[in-house]
Every structure is written in C-alpha cells, then in structure tokens.
Amino acid sequence: xxxxxxxxxxxxxxxxxxxxxxxxxxxxxxxxxxxxxxxxxxxxxxxxxxxxxxxxxxxxxxxxxxxxxxxxxxxxxxxxxxxxxxxxxxxxxxxxxxxxxxxxxxxxxxxxxxxxxxxxxxxxxxxxxxxxxxxxxxxxxxxxxxxxxxxxxxxxxxxxxxxxxxxxxxxxxxxxxxxxxxxxxxxxxxxxxxxxxxxxxxxxxxxxxxxxxxxxxxxxxxxxxxxxxxxxxxxxxxxxxxxxxxxxxxxxxxxxxxxxxxxxxxxxxxxxxxxxxxxxxxxxxxxxxxxxxxxxxxxxxxxxxxxxxxxxxxxxxxxxxxxxxxxxxxxxxxxxxxxxxxxxxxxxxxxxxxxxxxxxxxxxxxxxxxxxxxxxxxxxxxxxxxxxxxxxxxxxxxxxxxxxxxxxxxxxxxxxxxxxxxxxxxxxxxx
Amino acid sequence: xxxxxxxxxxxxxxxxxxxxxxxxxxxxxxxxxxxxxxxxxxxxxxxxxxxxxxxxxxxxxxxxxxxxxxxxxxxxxxxxxxxxxxxxxxxxxxxxxxxxxxxxxxxxxxxxxxxxxxxxxxxxxxxxxxxxxxxxxxxxxxxxxxxxxxxxxxxxxxxxxxxxxxxxxxxxxxxxxxxxxxxxxxxxxxxxxxxxxxxxxxxxxxxxxxxxxxxxxxxxxxxxxxxxxxxxxxxxxxxxxxxxxxxxxxxxxxxxxxxxxxxxxxxxxxxxxxxxxxxxxxxxxxxxxxxxxxxxxxxxxxxxxxxxxxxxxxxxxxxxxxxxxxxxxxxxxxxxxxxxxxxxxxxxxxxxxxxxxxxxxxxxxxxxxxxxxxxxxxxxxxxxxxxxxxxxxxxxxxxxxxxxxxxxxxxxxxxxxxxxxxxxxxxxxxx
Numbered sequence: 001x002x003x004x005x006x007x008x009x010x011x012x013x014x015x016x017x018x019x020x021x022x023x024x025x026x027x028x029x030x031x032x033x034x035x036x037x038x039x040x041x042x043x044x045x046x047x048x049x050x051x052x053x054x055x056x057x058x059x060x061x062x063x064x065x066x067x068x069x070x071x072x073x074x075x076x077x078x079x080x081x082x083x084x085x086x087x088x089x090x091x092x093x094x095x096x097x098x099x100x101x102x103x104x105x106x107x108x109x110x111x112x113x114x115x116x117x118x119x120x121x122x123x124x125x126x127x128x129x130x131x132x133x134x135x136x137x138x139x140x141x142x143x144x145x146x147x148x149x150x151x152x153x154x155x156x157x158x159x160x161x162x163x164x165x166x167x168x169x170x171x172x173x174x175x176x177x178x179x180x181x182x183x184x185x186x187x188x189x190x191x192x193x194x195x196x197x198x199x200x201x202x203x204x205x206x207x208x209x210x211x212x213x214x215x216x217x218x219x220x221x222x223x224x225x226x227x228x229x230x231x232x233x234x235x236x237x238x239x240x241x242x243x244x245x246x247x248x249x250x251x252x253x254x255x256x257x258x259x260x261x262x263x264x265x266x267x268x269x270x271x272x273x274x275x276x277x278x279x280x281x282x283x284x285x286x287x288x289x290x291x292x293x294x295x296x297x298x299x300x301x302x303x304x305x306x307x308x309x310x311x312x313x314x315x316x317x318x319x320x321x322x323x324x325x326x327x328x329x330x331x332x333x334x335x336x337x338x339x340x341x342x343x344x345x346x347x348x349x350x351x352x353x354x355x356x357x358x359x360x361x362x363x364x365x366x367x368x369x370x371x372x373x374x375x376x377x378x379x380x381x382x383x384x385x386x387x388x389x390x391x392x393x394x395x396x397x398x399x400x401x402x403x404x405x406x407x408x409x410x411x412x413x414x415x416x417x418x419x420x421x422x423x424x425x426x427x428x429x430x431x
Numbered sequence: 432x433x434x435x436x437x438x439x440x441x442x443x444x445x446x447x448x449x450x451x452x453x454x455x456x457x458x459x460x461x462x463x464x465x466x467x468x469x470x471x472x473x474x475x476x477x478x479x480x481x482x483x484x485x486x487x488x489x490x491x492x493x494x495x496x497x498x499x500x501x502x503x504x505x506x507x508x509x510x511x512x513x514x515x516x517x518x519x520x521x522x523x524x525x526x527x528x529x530x531x532x533x534x535x536x537x538x539x540x541x542x543x544x545x546x547x548x549x550x551x552x553x554x555x556x557x558x559x560x561x562x563x564x565x566x567x568x569x570x571x572x573x574x575x576x577x578x579x580x581x582x583x584x585x586x587x588x589x590x591x592x593x594x595x596x597x598x599x600x601x602x603x604x605x606x607x608x609x610x611x612x613x614x615x616x617x618x619x620x621x622x623x624x625x626x627x628x629x630x631x632x633x634x635x636x637x638x639x640x641x642x643x644x645x646x647x648x649x650x651x652x653x654x655x656x657x658x659x660x661x662x663x664x665x666x667x668x669x670x671x672x673x674x675x676x677x678x679x680x681x682x683x684x685x686x687x688x689x690x691x692x693x694x695x696x697x698x699x700x701x702x703x704x705x706x707x708x709x710x711x712x713x714x715x716x717x718x719x720x721x722x723x724x725x726x727x728x729x730x731x732x733x734x735x736x737x738x739x740x741x742x743x744x745x746x747x748x749x750x751x752x753x754x755x756x757x758x759x760x761x762x763x764x765x766x767x768x769x770x771x772x773x774x775x776x777x778x779x780x781x782x783x784x785x786x787x788x789x790x791x792x793x794x795x796x797x798x799x800x801x802x803x804x805x806x807x808x809x810x811x812x813x814x815x816x817x818x819x820x821x822x823x824x825x826x827x828x829x830x831x832x833x834x835x836x837x838x839x840x841x842x843x844x845x846x847x848x849x850x851x852x853x854x855x856x857x858x859x860x861x862x
Contacts, residue, residue, distance in 0.1 A: 037573060037852045038851050054485035056851055075577065076856065142468060146506065146524070418485075420469050420486060420490055421507075428523065429507065429524070
C-alpha cells in the first residue's frame with residue numbers, strides 16, 4: 001500500500017479545524033497539532049471575561065470534534081521549528097513528517113512594542129486571558145468597596161478599554177451592564193453605577209472598519225450606556241494605577257486601576273519561524289506575506305491561513321483577523337491539496353478569494369450593528385441577528401443549548417453567574 | 432439610635448451562609464467575610480475535576496446570594512488574627528469589630544504531615560484544586576498518546592486515588608467512565624480503557640463511615656467499573672512517577688503519574704489563630720474543640736461551626752465534615768444569637784444536636800449508595816435520589832438548570848465537555 005499523503009495542520013482554531021474537516025473524505029492522513037486540547041470560540045471570549053459564560057461553554061475538545069474522522073489524529077504539542085528539506089515539523093518534544101503543511105497558529109495581542117504595558121493592560125486571546133480579565137474587573141469593584149481614600153476608590157472604579165474594534169465595543173457594553181445592572185444591589189458602600197468606563201480609540205470613530213453610519217450608531221448606543229468614548233486619542237503610557245492618553249497636542253493622565261487591551265495583534269511565533277526557514281517576507285505584525293494561493297513563495301507545500309497570514313491580493317490591504325476569513329482559507333487550503341492529489345493534477349488552481357458575508361458587533365443589551373454586503377442595520381434586529389449567527393456557529397450542540405440558557409437567564413435577571421474571581425486573592429487587594 | 436449587635440461571619444461556605452441567612456430578619460448587622468467572592472457547592476467539586484461541570488456551575492456569587500438581605504454586607508478579605516479584648520477581627524488589610532463572631536473557614540486537605548506529597552498528589556477543596564486535578568487527569572492521557580516507551584506509557588495510564596470516602600469513590604467512578612466511555616474513540620494510538628484506576632484505602636472497606644453492606648455494594652459496583660480496590664492499604668510514599676503502598680508487611684512501588692488525594696483534612700489556619708487567642712484545645716487536625724453550644728470555652732461570643740470545629744458531645748466522635756452538619760450548626764449559631772438578644776435573654780439555651788438526615792455517595796453512571804436513618808439502599812434508585820437531592824440543594828436556580836442540562840447530556844452522550852486542560856502546557860508534557 002502506497003504511503004498516504006501526510007497533511008500536518010498546526011493550530012486547532014477556526015482555520016485549522018476547517019481544513020481538517022474539509023479533508024475528511026480524502027485519502028490523506030491529517031495530523032492536527034495544538035498546544036491546547038480544545039477549540040476556542042473566540043468571538044464570545046469577551047463574555048467569559050465579563051462573567052456571562054464559562055470557558056467550557058465556548059470550547060470544544062479537539063478530540064471530540066474529530067473523533068469520528070478516522071483519517072485525522074490530534075497531538076497535543078508545540079511546534080518550534082520546521083525542517084524544510086526533511087519536511088518535518090519540529091516540536092519541543094519530537095517531530096512530525098509532512099507532505100503538506102498548513103500553519104494556522106493565529107495571533108496574540110500586542111502592546112505596540114510596549115511589552116511592559118502587558119502586566120497592567122491584559123489582552124483577550126486565550127481562556128487564561130479571559131479569566132484574568134474577569135478577575136481584574138470584579139476585583140476592582142471589591143477593592144473599591146474596601147477602599148477608604150476617595151481618590152483611590154475613583155481609580156478602582158475607572159475602567160479604560162483601549163481599542164474600539166468589535167472586542168473593545170463589546171467589552172465596553174458588557175462593563176456598562178455590569179456596573180449599572182448586574183452589581184446594582186450588590187454593594188453597601190460604593191455605587192457601582194458611578195464607575196467610569198472609557199473607550200479609547202486612535203481612529204476618528206469607533207468600529208473603524210465599518211461604514212461611518214454604523215460607527216455613529218454604535219457610538220450613540222455606547223454613550224446611552226454611559227460609556228465615555230474618546231476617539232482620535234492614542235495611549236502613550238500604562239502603569240499600575242493610571243493610563244496616559246494623548247488627543248492632538250493634549251496629554252492627560254487618567255487614574256485607572258483597570259486597563260483592558262483590545263487593540264493591536266501580533267502573529268504567533270510561527271510567523272518568525274516560517275520567515276527564517278523559508279525566507280518569506282513578514283509584515284510589521286510578524287505575519288508572513290502569502291501568495292495568491294495562500295502558500296509561501298517557493299514553497300507550494302506550505303500554506304499559511306487565518307490570523308497568522310497576511311493576504312493582501314484582493315483589496316491591497318490584509319484581510320481582517322476574523323473567523324470567516326480563517327474558515328474560508330482553511331477550506332481553500334484543503335481543496336488545494338485535493339486538487340494536487342487529483343490525477344492528472346489541476347495545474348491552474350484559482351487564487352483564494354474571500355467572500356465577505358458580513359460583519360457584526362454587539363454593543364450591549366439588545367443592541368448591535370450588522371454590516372452585510374448589501375444591507376446594514378443596527379439596534380434590536382441587529383442584536384437578534386448577532387445572537388442567532390453566534391449561537392448557530394458554536395461548534396458543539398450542547399454548548400449551543402447551555403449558552404442559550406445562560407443568555408436568556410442573564411437577559412431576564414441581569415445576573416452574570418460566571419463572575420468568579422479565581423486564583424488566590426492577595427490582601428490588601430491589588431492587581 | 433442604639434448601635435445594632437454586630438455579627439461577623441468568617442467564611443461563606445455552607446455554615447457561614449446558613450448563619451447569615453438565618454439572621455435576615457433580626458436587628459443585627461451581619462458582615463460576611465470570605466477570601467473568595469463566591470460560595471462553592473463542594474459536594475459536586477469532583478465533577479469539575481473530572482470535566483463534567485464548569486466551576487461557575489457549582490458556584491454562586493456571595494453578593495448575589497445576599498443582595499436582598501439588607502442587614503448583611505459582604506467583604507472580600509482574609510482574617511489573620513483576632514483581638515479578643517477589643518473584639519475585632521484582624522484582616523490582612525484592616526479590622527472589623529464584632530459583638531458575636533462565627534468562624535466557619537472550613538478545612539483544607541492534608542497529606543498526613545507529608546507536605547512534600549502535595550505537589551504530586553493534589554487534593555480537592557477549591558476551584559483551583561479542581562481545575563488542577565482536571566488538568567492532571569486529561570494531560571495524562573495526552574502524554575500517554577505521545578509516549579513511546581511502554582513502561583512510561585503505563586505509568587501515564589495509571590491513576591491512584593488515595594482515600595475511599597465519598598470523594599474518592601466518586602472520583603474513581605468518574606475516572607472509570609472517562610477511560611471507558613468518554614475517551615473511547617478519542618485516541619489513535621493508546622486505548623484509554625486500558626487505564627488502571629486504583630482506589631487505595633487504609634480501612635478494611637470502602638466508604639468506612641457507611642454501613643458494611645453499603646460498603647460491600649459500593650465495592651462490587653466499583654469493581655464492575657474496573658476500578659482496582661485496595662483496602663487495608665496505606666500510602667507510605669508519593670513522588671513524581673510512583674506511589675508506594677503498604678498492605679500488612681508487603682510494600683509495593685506502583686509506577687503512576689497521576690495520584691489524586693481524597694484522604695485527610697486539616698483545619699484552616701483560623702483553628703490555630705483561635706487556639707492561640709483563646710487558649711482553646713485543638714485536635715490533631717487543628718480543629719478547635721467546641722463546647723456543647725458550639726462556642727469556645729470562656730468565649731460565649733465566639734462560635735466555631737462546620738468543618739473547622741470539633742464537636743464530639745453527641746457521639747464521642749467528631750461530627751463528619753459534611754454540608755448538613757455545617758448548615759445545621761450555622762442555623763444553631765444564629766438562633767443562639769437570637770436567644771441572647773431576647774429580652775429577657777433565655778439563659779438555658781439547649782445544646783446543639785445534629786439531626787443526621789442521611790448520607791449518600793455516587794459511584795458512577797446510575798449507581799450510588801444512600802444511607803438514611805431508617806433505610807439504606809443502593810443502585811439506580813439511590814443514584815436518582817442522589818441526583819435529586821444534589822440538584823435541589825444547588826443554591827442558584829440558574830445553576831440547577833445548567834447542571835441538569837449537562838448531566839442529561841453527559842448521560843446520553845458520555846461526553847464531558849468541560850474537560851479543558853487550562854494553564855499553559857509544558858512540552859515535553861509533564862505534571
């Protein structure tokens with residue numbers, strides 16, 4: 001029996017998983033390698049960070065997803081290098097041979113080169129990021145309740161969110177609901193609704209990639225939720241108890257104990273590994289520049305998909321780091337393999353083309369913006385659309401049910417039952 | 432206006448919360464102090480450790496529980512001392528005055544004085560304990576899949592549970608289901624059903640506090656689940672890759688990478704604080720010996736309830752560390768306060784008396800043992816009773832619903848969707 005074509009996929013996110021599943025009927029062996037044993041539904045990660053959902057509600061074990069796909073195996077491992085001539089992925093503890101390699105290891109958040117801000121301004125990419133953010137948010141209210149100095153109390157009750165993309169807007173809306181509704185009767189000394197929630201954005205409007213009228217609508221909704229929106233404002237410093245911002249020539253130091261980072265991203269370390277191994281170009285976020293067919297120049301056996309790659313052939317700008325792009329690229333990479341395995345192989349496989357089915361962001365209770373190719377709308381209908389689309393796309397059916405129950409419950413009661421402060425608490429309370 | 436009687440409760444477990452709620456209509460100010468912002472339903476903690484439930488499903492924010500009780504406030508804080516003459520609890524960051532103090536800070540697990548075993552044999556008392564245990568269990572199967580040395584693979588597939596009380600029996604049953612059902616089709620190289628699950632107990636039978644026929648029934652069920660039960664066996668050593676046990680004069684070193692601790696407990700550090708402050712006696716688990724009315728000798732203003740206290744006045748042996756005892760003692764402590772506040776005060780307040788309403792332990796799928804004062808039974812009916820009683824006693828209604836959905840789902844599909852390996856994974860895989 002001839003050895004089957006070996007496809008190795010690095011990363012079990014939207015892109016890697018889409019590629020693995022698209023190959024389920026093909027005469028190939030698929031090896032999916034991830035550092036974690038679960039797929040994470042990142043679009044709802046902010047709901048873990050704000051105490052609405054538990055990590056398991058938006059996760060599905062990779063082995064469970066692929067258990068019935070007999071040509072796929074899952075390895076828990078971390079890739080640290082690539083042996084190009086030997087066609088092997090080097091793991092920290094072993095190596096795995098490939099005929100085709102699909103790299104889909106995604107991105108981390110980045111503090112624009114200020115790594116020292118990371119300690120004070122956590123980002124939101126992993127389950128641990130989310131539980132840390134949740135801890136910071138709810139610990140801040142607890143610390144405010146214990147604080148006797150009014151100025152320090154004000155700093156504990158000031159929340160600054162950096163970046164008004166979908167994640168920043170979603171966090172701001174959820175924080176407003178926490179302060180005004182969830183915690184309404186919870187404290188005896190402080191009034192949580194006195195919290196300041198600042199949303200800081202360098203561009204001149206919130207949700208910069210969306211149409212201007214949707215940005216305006218989102219900003220109106222945020223302001224109705226008492227979120228203080230500061231556009232045209234850049235962050236020039238973050239430390240333990242304040243954030244420094246600049247708008248025009250005016251610099252301001254805002255006392256704030258909780259800074260949440262929803263701005264820049266940086267490619268995972270595999271971007272650099274690929275650049276060093278293949279000599280491909282990377283952009284300033286560390287993303288390899290891919291060819292029109294998502295492969296690396298001179299290496300048709302290596303595809304880079306999802307957040308990790310910079311694909312600029314369609315509009316001149318890199319595609320956004322959203323699930324839809326990753327899924328379509330994963331399926332494309334799989335069909336490129338199918339085409340190459342065909343006998344005779346198709347020589348002229350068409351370039352990847354992203355079909356934008358629309359974007360949406362939720363802003364809070366019963367408010368969202370939806371931008372479809374042929375229509376855009378906001379408000380309650382947009383929110384229902386957002387709910388429906390997200391519920392439908394959660395991988396595991398059980399989670400769909402659990403998330404629905406929790407959303408319905410939270411909507412009626414304003415409760416956020418998953419607001420656990422986990423990890424040992426330091427006393428006096430601190431970050 | 433006269434200053435109201437100040438009741439300070441340390442600990443928001445079953446006992447502390449029962450006391451706080453029992454005082455809801457009284458002219459007192461209740462301050463509940465806990466290091467965590469949530470109440471934990473400990474009887475189901477093993478289901479978090481084995482990937483069935485999420486931490487939030489068995490937790491409820493303390494503030495949420497007490498939000499409508501206007502005479503109660505919650506403080507996130509850690510008590511580290513008591514100023515007896517000044518009647519103040521000393522926190523790590525401040526102090527709180529009391530007229531009556533109820534100490535309900537519970538117990539931690541204890542490795543019989545071998546603190547060095549703790550690193551290799553995690554116990555199960557907190558949410559962090561449970562997620563660590565979950566991590567160890569599921570990481571062991573992943574490591575076995577990656578392991579090439581058959582002996583090392585065997586050690587990864589050997590799970591030793593120390594202690595066959597309810598928690599140990601419940602863990603063993605759940606581990607059996609994980610190995611035989613949940614992970615059945617998940618791996619390509621190893622066969623998870625080849626895992627060895629050892630249940631090690633020093634007494635001559637499992638579930639020693641139960642009636643002998645229930646112990647025998649439980650052991651038969653465990654053996655049908657392929658659990659290897661070793662009674663009359665003590666642990667003499669635990670290290671990274673093995674556990675040493677002794678039965679009679681025979682000593683055996685069993686290679687095992689996963690040792691789970693479900694044996695001894697030790698009182699929380701407040702036991703020692705109380706002994707030093709009041710001169711009360713403590714037992715060898717560090718529990719203060721309480722008077723018949725749960726107070727400390729010479730200190731009628733201090734009650735010690737739940738796992739933390741040693742109450743031996745009823746049967747000569749300390750009461751078990753179960754929720755029922757803590758709840759009844761919490762209510763008793765509250766009624767003792769009510770009696771003292773009465774005008775004229777009741778001088779002869781009756782001693783505490785525990786009404787044992789029964790005990791139950793689940794052993795696995797559709798099997799449990801139930802011991803009521805007037806009846807004992809095992810099997811499916813016992814399991815249904817166990818389900819019903821536990822569901823009914825989960826504090827928050829939302830969690831009741833979520834747990835029910837997850838149990839029903841797991842029962843039908845054998846899936847354990849909360850089996851996330853959280854925390855960064857080291858590679859090569861290790862503890």
